[in-house]
Amino acid sequence: MNAVISLQNISKSFGRNRALIDVTLDIPQGVVFALLGENGAGKTTMIRILTGSLKPDSGTASVLGLSCLKDGQAIRQQTGYVSDSPAMYEWMTADEIGWFTSAFYDDEFPGRYAETLMGFDVPPGVKLKNMSKGQRAKVALALATSHDPELLILDEPTSGLDPMVRRQFLESMVDRASLGRTVLLSSHQINEVERVADWIGILHQGDLKLVQPLQALRDSTRVVTATLEHGDAAVLMPRGEVLTEAKNGRQMRWIVRDLADDWRSDYGDASGVIKIDEETPTLEEIFVAVCDTNAVRPTQQREQVKPTSGVSAV
Numbered sequence: 325m326n327a328v329i330s331l332q333n334i335s336k337s338f339g340r341n342r343a344l345i346d347v348t349l350d351i352p353q354g355v356v357f358a359l360l361g362e363n364g365a366g367k368t369t370m371i372r373i374l375t376g377s378l379k380p381d382s383g384t385a386s387v388l389g390l391s392c393l394k395d396g397q398a399i400r401q402q403t404g405y406v407s408d409s410p411a412m413y414e415w416m417t418a419d420e421i422g423w424f425t426s427a428f429y430d431d432e433f434p435g436r437y438a439e440t441l442m443g444f445d446v447p448p449g450v451k452l453k454n455m456s457k458g459q460r461a462k463v464a465l466a467l468a469t470s471h472d473p474e475l476l477i478l479d480e481p482t483s484g485l486d487p488m489v490r491r492q493f494l495e496s497m498v499d500r501a502s503l504g505r506t507v508l509l510s511s512h513q514i515n516e517v518e519r520v521a522d523w524i525g526i527l528h529q530g531d532l533k534l535v536q537p538l539q540a541l542r543d544s545t546r547v548v549t550a551t552l553e554h555g556d557a558a559v560l561m562p563r564g565e566v567l568t569e570a571k572n573g574r575q576m577r578w579i580v581r582d583l584a585d586d587w588r589s590d591y592g593d594a595s596g597v598i599k600i601d602e603e604t605p606t607l608e609e610i611f612v613a614v615c616d617t618n619a620v621r622p623t624q625q626r627e628q629v630k631p632t633s634g635v636s637a638v
Contacts, residue, residue, distance in 0.1 A: 332383055334347045406468045432471075545579065549578075553597070563584035
C-alpha cells in the first residue's frame, strides 16, 4: 500500500487540551478517506499538521513522501486545500482570482480552472463579494483542484451549503478518486460522506478510535436485537466486540463488531429470548457507538450474567 498520507505517533496539545493523542494513520492512494469526528475532535489540528502549518509535539508526519515538518511549502504546492470558510480576495471576480492563482502553477491551470467553473455554473465575471456562499465554495474548489493535485484536503467543505451544492462537491470527490487521486475529507456530516467514502477514520477527543475501509466496516458490524420473555430476564450478550448495549422494556439492542458466525446458537428455547434479529447499522449508528461517552459499554457483563439452563457462557 502506497501511503499518500502517513502519521506515526502524532501528539499535539494546546495547554492542558490534548488535541491529538498518539495518532498513527496511513491513507492509501486513490481513495476518498473520510475523517469523522464531532466539533473539537482534533480534525483541523491534524490537517494543519499535514499542511505544515502546525508543528506536532511528538511523532512524524509525511504527505506525498515529503516531511510535514520540513517541506510544508512543497506540500502546499502539490496538494489542494478547501476549508469551510475559504479566504479569498472578495474584490476580485472569479476570472481574476483564477488568473492571479495561475501564476503559482503550470500552464494547464487556466484552462482547467475555466472548465471547472463552467461545470459548476459559476459566473466568471461576478465579484466574489457578490456571490452566494455556495458559489464562493465552488470557486474555492476550482482553485484547489485546477493544478490537478495528487491529494485534495477538504476541511468541513460543505458546512452551510445547500443540498445541490453539497451533492456537486461530493460527486467531484468520487470523480477524483476514480482518476487515482486521493481525497481527505474531514467532516461531521456523517450521512453525506457515507455515500462517497472508501475509507473511514473516526477521531474522538484527539484519539483515533477506528480506521477501516467502509465496506469492511459494514461487513464486520451488526445490530443485534433480542426480544425477551419478560423484562427482567438475564440474557447473554452476543459473542463479539459489543460496542454498546441498550434496553427498552423487553427488548435488548447491541451494536457488535466481529459477531461470531454461530452466535444464534446461544439463543435457544431456554435462553429467555423469544425473537432475535440482526441487521447492518448505518455509519451514523457506528459513529455514535464508538464515540458516545454516555453509551453503555458492557465489556465486563459477559462473565457476570448467569445463563439460563441449556446455554453455555462464553
